[in-house]
Amino acid sequence: MKETPDDKALEDRLGASKFSGEGFLGTDHRPVDEIVAADLHELAQLGVAQETLLAALRDAFEKARAALGGEVEIRPGLKAVAHESMGRIPSPFRGDGVFEKGDVVLTAADGEQIVLTALGLAMIEKHSFFQGRGSRYRVEPARAARLLDLV
Amino acid sequence: MLVSILISVGFLLACGLVLAGLLVLAEKKILNYGTCHVDVNAGRKVLDVEGGSSLLSSLAEQNIFIPSACGGRGSCAYCKLKVQEGGGMVGPVEEPYLSPEERQDHVRLACQVKVRRDLKIEIPDELFSVSRFRAKLLHKKPLTHDIVELRLQLLEPDSISFEAGQYVQLESAEYKGRESVMRGYSISSVPSDNQHLELIIRRVPDGICTTWVFDHLKEGAEVLFSGPYGFFHLSDTQAPIICIAGGSGMAPIWAIVRDMKEKGIARPTTYFFGALTQRDLFFLDEFRKLEQECPWFKFVPALSKEPADSGWTGERGLITDVVSRHFPDTSKHEAYLCGSPGMIDASVAVLTKNGMPEANVFYDKFA
């Protein structure tokens, strides 16, 4: 199917680029719309509002960031560590601006992980884009909701 | 029969050739803008450039390097400059990046302005002194488990003039399908050694440029970078100084303090070096030596995650708490910070809480 020039440009920017070596889509071959729709659908099935999930993720992110590299316990069995990294990264969505680099790794007792970034959180907030499957920074809605005890 | 085959083949061939020729001709005629004059900063420099390409690349060809990270894709918005005349209308790509005031001021993204006619532009004066350097990597020395120091011998141009605290943009080479990218790193060497350049680089998991530096860059290889950039440097005042930097953020501080020593600037200076554990510390001996040579300088390493039973006798705790303990009153001081945005935000909060005016806090977030 043909795409509008805007969609095509967005998909180009979501792929591997000078900013993101792996790209935001991972190994996902679905179009962005479809990824967003599927994730929103999943959240709706779980009965978790996007805002609730986002607020919980952001809370964990801020707590870890404030600890300057130290480990913090978000809730029993869920630890978070911030990894600093210099520089800024522009959002692949045009006009959203640039975001600080560095990530926060949430690790559950059984080793399950979610990697959060400032840019990733902003993309969830503005575009409901949780990134493609296979991306290191994908926030799987169901897993995130489970780890943060929202379901 | 044969004739009709020949006619059809010949006709198709002719048809294709004529149309292709027409397009080639059209491209030459229609998309040829001729030579355009670009007037930089009201006559300070007038460039003759071939029209048709972006202002960003046209300027780079003329050795004026506007900072850009995305390489002209219109997504980083670093390459802002003022186009007073001849810029044409603001395109849909740059529109979201420009505030109403900036539009009033004719600010544009250099990568989105196509040179179609004579232009009048304005750029910060410091960009005139930016050049692109070719250098040889003399050595790559591991400082900790995830930090290396690079020492470069400048080849062309063979010397650089900069202020301690400024940074350069290092260009990574292509490897394993990764594009060549540019990333900023603070200079850790002193300006007096103008034929060499030192950088301190921390490995970032999955980082495009740092992975190249750690895994692919070999000693003796050629390295490209442009610079110097940035406004992070020592002020002209006599105020006592507090420096806070951890990890690779030490680079500009290391340059500034040694530069002060060389220039005989003896302002009381305390450098707080925050790290997690002992394995993250480096340059301890160098700083201790500096402490002995310069009575005005004090070095305070602080560890936040060091096991309680280790032999560490220095400061413990979050770097911000340590600073607060040493300087409950910071109202007379100036602060120089370098590090992650999280560390800088926390440090600014503590310093201002203890009385420092925000105008006296200088930091480099590598933005």
Next chain:
Amino acid sequence: MTPLADMGFLSSFLLIFVSAAFTDNILMARFLGMCSCLGVSKKVDTSLGLGLAVMFVTAATAALNYLVYQYLLVPLHLEYLRLIVFIVVIAAFTQLVEMIIERVSEKLYNSLGIFLPLITVNCAILGISLFMLNKPYSFLQAFAFGLGGGFGWFLAIALIGGIREKINEAALPKGLAGPGITLVVIGIMALAFVGFSGMIKI
């Protein structure tokens, strides 16, 4: 003698235009140009942009291809090559127009020009050029047919874009979102356009 020859020039022009736009709507009645329509009809403004670009190119290439056919292919008895020749002519024409627009007006380029590469190879445009040969049109009538066909496509994609903007696709069952619901919409609209069929016979 064809019946068209009896009519006044303006009325035949108008009649062909209307029939090409409505009774023979290239998108709704012949289902051509579906690919770009499904992909680009998410919003009204992009739909309008693409629609206008298609209308312009269809009209111009219909006229151009008419000349190529009548004065090159027919004399050389190479009518069977029309498909491949038309494709090349259309592709070259869109490229040329893109260059001209880029040079002449940035504004026009940003609103229309960016769509031209999308329609370099578009079956609706080729379709119009081929269908016009089925009737014994004069040059101006062929132009009217191209203009009408392009207008029909423009009208259809503008309507679809408007409807899609109103549909909240996130609320649809997963399998139906995107192209699925668009095809359903097009199907229902096509029923309405089928109502026009037979009204004008030319």
